[in-house]
Amino acid sequence: MVMIDKEAQKMGNRQNEQESFIDSFFKYVRYWYLFLLGLLITVGTAYVYIQHATPLYLISGTLLIKTSGNEGQLSESAAFSDLNTFKTSKNFDNEIEVLKSYRLMRRVLSKLPVNISYYVEESLKERELYGSELPIKVVAHSLDSTAYGREVTVSFNGGKSYNLEEGGKTFKFEFGEVVRRPYGTFTILTSDAFPQKSPKQKKIIVVFENINTLAKYYSDWLKVEPINAKASVLNISITDPVPERGRDVINKLMQDYREEELEGKNLIAASTIKLIDDRLNGLSAELIEIEKDVEQYKRQNKLADVASQSKVYVEESNTYQKQLAEWSVQIDVLETIETYISNSKENSYRLVPSTLSIEDPTLQELISRFNELQLERERLLRTTEKINPIILSIDQQLQSLRVNILENIHNIKGGLVLTRRNLKDRTNLYDAKINSVPLVERELQEIDRQRGIKQQLYKYLLEKREESSLALATSAPNSLVLRPAIIEGVPVEPKKQTVFLLAFIAGLGVPLASIFIKNAFNRKVQQRADVERATTAPVLGEVSYNDTKDVIVVSESSKTAIAELFRLIRTNLQFVVQGGERKVILVTSSVSGEGKTFFSLNLGASLALTGKNVVVLDFDLRKQSILADLGLACEFGITDYLSFNTVTVEEMLNQSDQVPNLFIVGSGAIPVNPAELMMSNRVEQLFEELQKKFDYILIDTAPVGQVSDAFSLSKYVDLTVCLVRYNYTPKHEIENINDILYNNKFKQPMIVLNGAKKFNSNKYGYGYGYVKK
Numbered sequence: 001m002v003m004i005d006k007e008a009q010k011m012g013n014r015q016n017e018q019e020s021f022i023d024s025f026f027k028y029v030r031y032w033y034l035f036l037l038g039l040l041i042t043v044g045t046a047y048v049y050i051q052h053a054t055p056l057y058l059i060s061g062t063l064l065i066k067t068s069g070n071e072g073q074l075s076e077s078a079a080f081s082d083l084n085t086f087k088t089s090k091n092f093d094n095e096i097e098v099l100k101s102y103r104l105m106r107r108v109l110s111k112l113p114v115n116i117s118y119y120v121e122e123s124l125k126e127r128e129l130y131g132s133e134l135p136i137k138v139v140a141h142s143l144d145s146t147a148y149g150r151e152v153t154v155s156f157n158g159g160k161s162y163n164l165e166e167g168g169k170t171f172k173f174e175f176g177e178v179v180r181r182p183y184g185t186f187t188i189l190t191s192d193a194f195p196q197k198s199p200k201q202k203k204i205i206v207v208f209e210n211i212n213t214l215a216k217y218y219s220d221w222l223k224v225e226p227i228n229a230k231a232s233v234l235n236i237s238i239t240d241p242v243p244e245r246g247r248d249v250i251n252k253l254m255q256d257y258r259e260e261e262l263e264g265k266n267l268i269a270a271s272t273i274k275l276i277d278d279r280l281n282g283l284s285a286e287l288i289e290i291e292k293d294v295e296q297y298k299r300q301n302k303l304a305d306v307a308s309q310s311k312v313y314v315e316e317s318n319t320y321q322k323q324l325a326e327w328s329v330q331i332d333v334l335e336t337i338e339t340y341i342s343n344s345k346e347n348s349y350r351l352v353p354s355t356l357s358i359e360d361p362t363l364q365e366l367i368s369r370f371n372e373l374q375l376e377r378e379r380l381l382r383t384t385e386k387i388n389p390i391i392l393s394i395d396q397q398l399q400s401l402r403v404n405i406l407e408n409i410h411n412i413k414g415g416l417v418l419t420r421r422n423l424k425d426r427t428n429l430y431d432a433k434i435n436s437v438p439l440v441e442r443e444l445q446e447i448d449r450q451r452g453i454k455q456q457l458y459k460y461l462l463e464k465r466e467e468s469s470l471a472l473a474t475s476a477p478n479s480l481v482l483r484p485a486i487i488e489g490v491p492v493e494p495k496k497q498t499v500f501l502l503a504f505i506a507g508l509g510v511p512l513a514s515i516f517i518k519n520a521f522n523r524k525v526q527q528r529a530d531v532e533r534a535t536t537a538p539v540l541g542e543v544s545y546n547d548t549k550d551v552i553v554v555s556e557s558s559k560t561a562i563a564e565l566f567r568l569i570r571t572n573l574q575f576v577v578q579g580g581e582r583k584v585i586l587v588t589s590s591v592s593g594e595g596k597t598f599f600s601l602n603l604g605a606s607l608a609l610t611g612k613n614v615v616v617l618d619f620d621l622r623k624q625s626i627l628a629d630l631g632l633a634c635e636f637g638i639t640d641y642l643s644f645n646t647v648t649v650e651e652m653l654n655q656s657d658q659v660p661n662l663f664i665v666g667s668g669a670i671p672v673n674p675a676e677l678m679m680s681n682r683v684e685q686l687f688e689e690l691q692k693k694f695d696y697i698l699i700d701t702a703p704v705g706q707v708s709d710a711f712s713l714s715k716y717v718d719l720t721v722c723l724v725r726y727n728y729t730p731k732h733e734i735e736n737i738n739d740i741l742y743n744n745k746f747k748q749p750m751i752v753l754n755g756a757k758k759f760n761s762n763k764y765g766y767g768y769g770y771v772k773k
Contacts, residue, residue: 027527031515039507046503051124055491059246060237062227063254065095066478092232095479096224099236099257103383105222106215107260108252114214114245116140119205126205130242135191136162136175138206143184148210150183155203162188165203184208218249233482243487250485258477264375265477269468271351276465279336283458290451317427324423325453327416332457334413341402341409351375352405363408370401525729528753534734537741540576540721540750541569543599545757551598551629552658554605563606569752570606576719576748584687584697584716586746589723590705590733595754596723597625600700601664603721608661612695615653618667619713620702621674627654627666637668642682649689663694678712687716705736711745720746726755 098104109115116138118129129135136154153165157172164171164179173179175190223237236253240246341352351374352367377394384391525531531539544562546553554563573585587600597618604614618626621639632654641647656662671677690697699717701710722737740749 027519028512028515031511034511034515035508038511039504042503042507042510043500046499050494050496050499053494054125054128054241056239056241056493057243057246058237058239058488058492059243059250059485060235060488061250061254061485062482063099063234063236063257064480064482065092065232065234066480092226096226096234099224099234099253100219100222102215102219103379104253104256104260105219106211106383108249108256109211109215109218111256112245112248112252113137114249115209115211117207117209119207120202121205128242129204131244131248136204137189137191139187139189140208141178141185141187143186143208145210147183147208148213150208152206153203154188154206164188222253236485239492247485247487254479254481254484258479258481260379261477261479267375267378268351268371273465273468275336275340276461276468280458280461280465283454283461287451287454287458290447290454294447294451320423320427321449321452324420324427325456327420327423328453329457329460331413331416331420334409334416338406338409338413341405360408360412363405363412366401366405366408370398370405373398373401523731524727525724525731525734525753526727530731531724531734531751531753534731535738535741535751537722537737537749537751540572540752541565542753542756543569543595543602545726545755546598552601552605552656554602554609555658556609566602566606569603570610573603573607573719576750583695584691584699584718585721586699586701586710586713586717586719587721587723588701588704588710588746589725590703590729590736592703592706594703594723594725594729596620596700596703597629599721599723599752599754600698601626601630604662604696604698605656605659607696608656608659611661613661613663613693614696614698615663615665615690615694616698616700617665617690619678619699619710621667621671621677621709622702622707623670624667626664626700630656630664632664632666634666637666638686639668639671639674639677641668641686642677642680643671645682649686649693675707675709675712678709683713684716704740705733714746717747720749722749722751723754724751726753726757728755 118134118136118138119126120129135156151166155163155165157163160176161172161174164173166181171179173188175188178185178187218238221238223235225235225237227233227235236250238246238250240249337352351371373394377391377398380388380391380394519526528539528542543565546562553560554566585603587596587603589596597620600616604616608614616626617638618624619638624637627634627637634652634654636647636651638652641649641652652665652668654664654666656664687697699713701713704710720740722740724734724737737749737751740746
């Protein structure tokens with residue numbers, strides 16, 4: 001008997017662990033055709049996808065935004081950096097949103113030929129034409145909403161005519177002729193650049209696009225990102241199936257952004273210049289009147305040269321008069337702005353001019369915010385109605401700012417008036433001291449004083465107008481195109497390498513997952529490792545699948561693989577016998593149908609070929625199988641022997657006509673109490689008589705996992721063979737073998753694996769059994 005100690009079990013477990021990877025590998029390799037089919041399908045699908053997919057190209061350009069933090073950067077108006085009239089501070093994040101805005105994108109697309117798309121059919125897909133590729137040009141005169149998304153097909157007839165296909169109908173027109181359809185009118189022109197080229201030989205599919213939809217699409221897909229956290233340079237990019245169109249969109253976007261910015265600055269400058277011109281005209285008329293008054297006064301009083309009689313007093317008085325003139329100028333400027341804003345009917349939605357010499361920061365901030373809202377209102381009115389809630393909200397903000405500006409001007413002017421009143425009091429004090437001066441001279445000085453104030457204000461406004469004109473002439477947007485839009489040479493989508501890699505992974509992964517799931521849910525023995533992992537019982541050998549109808553496949557002349565496997569099991573069995581003269585071998589299994597009868601007959605035939613006398617007993621008393629399978633008939637069987645003392649062993653023996661020295665004993669008639677019958681004293685007598693006549697006794701019994709009949713024979717058995725059948729025996733039934741092994745229910749239990757096919761054995765092919773000691 002083979003002894004299985006703990007050390008042998010540990011060594012077997014380590015060996016199983018070492019072989020588990022190889023076993024798992026070959027468990028999947030047996031399905032190589034599934035992996036090949038999966039790769040063919042997925043890689044083929046990826047190839048077809050790439051051929052059909054429309055490639056997308058990345059187009060990008062860079063734009064510099066000159067914010068208030070761009071110190072050290074060259075400005076176009078650096079020569080006029082002392083002018084505060086048009087200096088603005090930009091918020092970097094706000095400018096990103098402006099570039100991505102729907103309003104700006106719609107302005108851009110309205111200037112590009114994107115309202116009509118052109119496609120040409122190729123072998124696997126439709127390709128869009130644009131720009132210089134276009135063989136025709138469609139000029140839309142008027143289109144209603146039903147035209148958007150509509151497709152018409154243009155085919156060339158040769159010469160000056162073409163066919164227009166729409167809705168299954170064909171219409172013939174000449175190039176340049178106005179086409180009138182229910183959804184609009186348009187004209188189709190030919191391109192002189194394509195007189196002989198191939199696109200004219202194909203049909204051109206024309207699609208009418210909605211600019212609003214395109215603007216939303218492009219604004220959503222447009223990416224505006226800073227190149228790094230420290231620079232105010234934006235990278236503007238978009239993906240487009242037509243790279244030339246994407247390049248035009250980005251270039252036009254950067255151009256229109258700069259133009260719109262310049263338009264706003266110029267609008268403020270022009271408004272300021274207009275206000276100054278109006279005031280200069282008024283002052284010029286006032287100065288002319290004052291000069292006439294001086295001339296008339298001198299003529300009436302016959303004055304040619306008036307000498308000062310109180311020079312000291314006059315100089316002191318002039319000092320205060322100069323200060324009084326400066327404050328009067330500021331008050332006059334404030335009154336001018338106050339009058340301009342107060343005229344809400346005429347100037348309610350016009351820009352407020354610069355505060356000029358007034359350096360109050362609160363007033364400057366209010367007027368700057370007021371002008372920004374005015375510009376935003378003007379921009380929105382280009383695309384929306386006045387009743388739009390956004391416009392109404394801006395109107396309310398403008399009205400509130402107008403009130404705040406007037407209140408602020410009123411407060412500033414109050415302080416200036418108070419200061420001026422104090423200056424006048426001091427002037428009057430010195431005027432009283434020169435009362436001795438002749439009345440004529442005093443009145444003439446008063447006239448000169450008024451003229452000096454007007455002249456100073458006129459000079460000041462004239463200087464500011466020149467500054468404003470220079471700023472308007474040299475104004476430039478606070479942005480600079482660093483790099484016009486460029487097209488990446490390789491499409492960003494589809495990415496061929498990524499698609500093929502995913503296809504390769506899917507081609508291997510799907511079959512792998514399918515096989516794994518199949519094996520995970522398959523609770524039957526698939527390979528030898530399944531048995532070796534579940535039990536420490538030694539494996540006597542493997543028997544390959546019998547694809548013939550022969551019951552006995554082992555003969556003296558047979559050289560088949562299955563016959564050789566039985567010879568190998570016979571050799572392994574001789575190592576187990578270890579020189580014993582006679583052996584009683586019990587063959588059982590966990591469930592019915594695992595091949596006990598087939599194995600018993602062929603093992604017996606293999607032993608008989610060595611010159612040994614072998615008998616096979618059909619101890620499955622619940623059914624008759626051996627004799628029926630061999631086509632033999634016998635009057636008496638085991639049940640008859642056990643039931644009647646008159647039946648002898650010789651009457652039960654049936655010699656095989658295929659293998660010499662092989663005898664078969666049938667089960668006999670099926671009894672009503674097989675379990676009790678097998679406990680008869682005649683069983684022991686039967687084995688004693690058979691051992692005198694035969695070298696080997698093979699017992700074919702009922703499955704131990706279903707009935708307990710076989711356990712009644714355990715005391716007569718020298719060696720036990722448990723059959724396990726590939727793809728048939730449930731894995732949990734191996735516990736029956738462990739129960740036999742660990743509880744010593746049978747002597748020397750061993751396992752034979754039945755139904756082995758290619759890749760089901762040890763390593764490759766069928767393999768050969770071995771005894772694990």
